[in-house]
Amino acid sequence: MIKPKTGLRLVVFTLVAAALVFAGWRLTRPKPPEVEVATIARGPVESTVVNTRAGTVKACRRAKLAPVAGGQIVKMEVKEGERVKAGQPLLELWNRDLAAQRELANRQLATSEERRREACILADNAQRDADRTQQLAAQGFVSPQRAEDARADARSRRASCDALAADVKRAQAQVRVALAGLERTTLTAPFAGIVAKVTGEVGEFTTPSPPGIPTPPAVDLIDDSCLYVSAPMDEVDAPRLQPGQAARITLDALPGKTFPGHVRRLAPYVTEVEKQARTVDVEVDFDAPPRQALLVGYSADVEAIVARHDDALRVPTQAIQQDGTVLVLGKDDRLETRRIKTGLANWAYTEVTDGLAAGDRVLLSFDQEGVKAGVKVTPKAAP
Template identity: 45%
Template sequence: MRISRILVVLLVIAGVGWFIWQRQHPDAMAVSVGKVTRGTVEATVANTRAGTVKACRRAKLSPSLGGQISALPFPKGTEVQSGDVLLRLWNKDLEANLKSTEEGVKASAKQRDATCLQSAEASRAADRAARLRQSGSITSEELDKTNTAAKVAAANCKAAEAQTTVSEAQLKAAQAQLERTILTAPFPGVVADINGELNEYVTPSPPGIQTLPVIDLIEPGCFLVSAPIDEVDAPKIKPGLPALITLDAWRGRDFPGTVTRVGSYVIDLEKQARTVEVELAFNNPDDLKALLVGYSADVDIILETRADVLRIPTEALLESHYVYVVDTDGKLEKRRIETGLGNWTLTEVTAGLEEGQQIVTTPGAEGVKEGITVKAKENGDE
């Protein structure tokens, strides 16, 4: 019995000792940490939704009247020049009408010439009659008839000239009607798409209903990025600001760009945040060689840059002005700091930290609090 009591006492003493030791030497919690470094920090504005790579010039063309496609001279992917015929509708009736109108103009011109010649002859006859009346060779009545005939002939000449003008206007109208059956390239480009085949019938879009364009023409080698920016950030953006463009097709690569245009109105779409459209150009011509219209893009517009400043990962901030600092004993200290410029990645520190100090980059993780002992794990370590 005595030995058993001694064993129980020893076990109790060992348990109390283990408990006290655990309280004094708790297990270190592994946390991800980063260092306070010195470098460049940029204040940036990013798009709220994915932007899009667009061509500088793109025309979605359709004829302004319905008809049957009779010619598609260029297939998809063909480069064309300004003025090249891209599509022609069946228009033999309009061509015949144009030919008839052209002949009508010629006939009107000849009729005008004949009528005006007669007017000139009547005018000369009136002059002769006036001289004869002065010599008494003809009566006043004969002179009046001659003058009246000259005036009538002059009026007929003017009427013939007016009819010629009308015929010429009808010719222009016939030409315009014929031109409506022909689509020409408004600028040099590439035929990106054709929605139609020979002998198919195409019609213009009815009011309020958008139909596919027959020809989609894109200017090659010139691209821009259009991105929606939140209305709150829009006043900060001005043309000429530098930016970094990222494309899903080239992950991990940044394309330098410049803001070229800021929208003049706020886009208000149902169930979406109000935004302003911003356009950016690529700075490096070599970056344009492999681009395609329609790529999704994100932009970071640089508003301000500060070089050689203390900085920390933005993810390390707690409640905007606090961080957890790992002290020399491996314990966490919650410290208030002052911050300056910042973005999604880095934030400038103006007071409260020194270069080289370690801070927790996951301050919101479960169990992370002031006073605990931690085992520092650099970001990226397993």
């Protein structure tokens, strides 16, 4: 028979042992894994289209200029990086022969004008003489034949005046021909801009590009007062794009900055490049000229906004699994699988139309081992 004191000691010992075992279990049991969660809230959601490869900043006007005729450069009027005005001479070719032809044409024109003036003076005088002879013939002082001869002489001299006037026009045309020949030897700026590159030096020969044989231009002129971005979009996204849509432009050269813009044009054909996806080139204008000086040729990315909902219930896109479900923190911080219906979406947020409510907390990442539905977790806010 167990004594009362001995029984009490046994109970106490058992309770102490159980408490120690429970404490040891509490201390050694695996802790719930920490996971990043996001709280569902309302905010703007956009459906966007982005370029498949880097786009390029381009100038609205860029001309690779060369003289109409080939020849030796005798004057180089500009340097690379220099700003020029419309009509400003850029370079001049050897043209002494054409200048001499222009001088000859000018002298021939002057001679023709003097001859015309002389003939017209004589014609006016002959007309006045014919008028006086006609009056005398009417009074019987001279014969009718003499009056007729005076009128014929006046008409003849008038015809000579008119013929020489036509000769003056021919001489004027010859002057214009000579001037056109000279203009072919002078390269001028078709618009105001900046000289990007000059190919050739004084004394060298330059020629225009024959058909099918590209040659370096004498002067590469860029109008950098108007810039836009050309970017390739996947052909699958092309039907969703149209001119006038809002867009955002980012530049690798200016990280952290976004420039608003809008779609100005879609290429009317699909570009097919070997070993690359078929794309459609999209041109995007800046809504306002950037304050920073942009260089033509900068790489750029375009995000065209197809649709936007300003006050939508949204979930981070990374929280949605491939099967269209999310893991939600339920009671006692255990994960639950929930299927949702979605609307607009982009890489950052997806609109939720059914399956979640504001305030719900969803799992952001799924790469932790053992994290699945039914597991108790320790939530931590996403950074």
